Amino acid sequence: MKLNAAQLARQLANELAPVYVVSGDEPLLTGELADLIRQACRAAGCEEREVYHVERGFDWSQLYDASHSLSLFSSKRLIELRIPGGKPGDDGAKALLAWLDDLPEDITLLVSLPKLDGSTQRSKWAKALVDHTHTRFVQVWPIEPAQLPNWMRDRLAAAGIQAHPDALELLSTRVEGNLLAAAQEVEKLKLFCQGQVLDVETVGQVVADSARYDVFGLADAMLQGQPQHALRMLNGLRGEGVEAPVILWSLSRELRALSSMADDLARGLPIDRIFAAQRPPVWDKRKPLIAQALKRHPQQAWPQWLRIAQHVDEQIKGQQPGSVWDGLTRIVAEVSGARLML
Template structure:
């Protein structure tokens, strides 16, 4: 069953479903939606939480074992299944369908995955996740440029701040569509607002130009094959205090897009048709850049870097050992064409 954000809130008030699926590409919106479900699980008494990360070597027997094992610590359990590549494969699809057909008692399954493309949505496993009565499928839609001022107005209002139209326009221009950066700027603006009113002058004084341009210069450098330049930009961003989630957001978005395009290319679909099928379609000036990157690496490589990006996300959250910046640097140089010896 498909749900929007409002319907999800009502569903969680009524009780937990056996399975929740959160699908989308924006890290802030998908993360907050998953957090909302986790909070509802805790409120319902879930004290035990298991997290599985699906990559090419994932053993789907682990999910079966988890569904048939008895909880030793709590009556309610939350099991998270994270699929950064967006496709569980034949074995994974069968495992998900089997779970839905016979959901284990006192257990909630939370599946997170990127936005499903057209071919994925037509697959049997995806249709089952979307349509099965035991499942609640939440599609996270991106906030476009026209919706961004309204989204920020509501976000600021939730923080007790009333913003002028001029302030919203200026703030929108500064963050350039990066919702994670927008959320961080709103948190800073709470310290600068007098009387809960935000005007353009306050934004001008308090909000530095978004690092998004430099972050996307990083993505362009690695796609061009300029490893040293990519590392210089990455180290510069870190030195300027740019948060790792902002950098990860930009890099992961490129990786997901290129992973899907590489899979289509491997199936023999012409590159121009692949570019035209993207939403939004690839700009002409970016086509040579993406073509070069796709010719340099096979589909498997893009999937491997998505797994490293997932690892960086876990490192940011303290769920995996090591430095997220080291993981980001590894992605940058390997996408540039330099293979590291690990």
């Protein structure tokens, strides 16, 4: 049975299920949900906890032995199974299915997984974890940039802090993509905002710039037509030590795909057919993003940016003079919709 975070809290307050699965790539959110499950287990009398980390060569017979052994200290136990790779292999799949087919009494199983890819979601063991009557499967989704101010507002409110909208905006900008840093900053702000409304000045003085970005997020920001945001992400990646060839690879990949799709559009092909023909096909979530980018720029713009990307590649290889980062900045700014004074 699938649950969201709010439903999980209500379910834990009513009863303890035999199996819980928490899946997602955001450490803060998945960790907090796992803590809720642990607290509920302790409240239900689980005084013993065993943790198994599934790595290469993991002996899955340990899980069977744990389910059939008697506890020396408590009648109820919590067994945690952490699968950081997201794929237990054939032996692990059999062990998980065997557990579900013969649920041990007085044992709660907590399985921690990263976000599962499409092929894994279709596997027999994953479907069993999602659909089994006695399992509670919680998928943890990342907090999107547009959702972050509200998430921060709720987080601050839970800590007893009211925040001015401008302070929320600045705070969200400084911790974007890094929820662990966001949680730490909230704890820090509790020392400075007792009985006061959090303002921009306090955020500026107290909160470090802890934004964390990735090259795929940069490509999305660029295609969304957000020049300031995209350029800030580019500078953030550079500051974090991400190499220029990695960023160029991501941007060039998008530009090649967009250039090809722009040509197909000019030939009169339907946009849905163009999306489906891509390899891999365009995800539903990205279709509006790419459609807007194609509409924003003329067909001939995409090969021009590809030529700039080629020039940057030659600069990286030492075949051309000039700044690699200037070229990357020009691509990001112009595809985002801004014009640079050159």
